[in-house]
Amino acid sequence: MVDDPIIREILASIPPLEMEKTKNRMIIAARIDDYMMQAGLSKMELSRRLNKRPSEVTRWLSGTHNFTTDTLTEIAFELKVTIADLHRSKEELVKKRVETTFQIIENSPVKNPITPWYNPETMPSFSMAKEPTVQYGKQKKLFA
Numbered sequence: 647m648v649d650d651p652i653i654r655e656i657l658a659s660i661p662p663l664e665m666e667k668t669k670n671r672m673i674i675a676a677r678i679d680d681y682m683m684q685a686g687l688s689k690m691e692l693s694r695r696l697n698k699r700p701s702e703v704t705r706w707l708s709g710t711h712n713f714t715t716d717t718l719t720e721i722a723f724e725l726k727v728t729i730a731d732l733h734r735s736k737e738e739l740v741k742k743r744v745e746t747t748f749q750i751i752e753n754s755p756v757k758n759p760i761t762p763w764y765n766p767e768t769m770p771s772f773s774m775a776k777e778p779t780v781q782y783g784k785q786k787k788l789f790a
Contacts, residue, residue, distance in 0.1 A: 675709040677732045681725040
């Protein structure tokens with residue numbers, strides 16, 4: 647993992663609980679940043695929408711901030727995600743998107759994604775068994 651003995655010694659001195667806390671804070675900061683980019687939001691715009699100082703958003707994204715549930719709720723609400731989404735790894739998010747996509751396709755009333763307008767049950771059928779006839783003169787109105 648790390649070749650430098652000094653760094654290994656420092657890492658070994660950190661209690662496992664503190665390592666886990668730091669890891670979680672970093673994951674949340676990375677997800678907030680990912681969702682901000684996905685939504686096209688800058689730090690300044692997110693801070694304006696949440697009525698926070700830009701320096702506070704910068705602190706959130708540093709990975710050292712100890713979030714409250716209320717703050718996470720506000721951020722998630724503004725980014726249109728769940729609090730759980732803010733804690734998922736990128737691999738979990740990709741898996742969730744794929745599963746969600748499959749669920750949408752499976753539950754969709756449209757069975758043909760290439761031509762969704764085509765439904766054989768509601769489309770008129772055309773048969774070329776006999777030659778179509780052309781009528782001349784006054785036609786009966788079919789539609790009002």
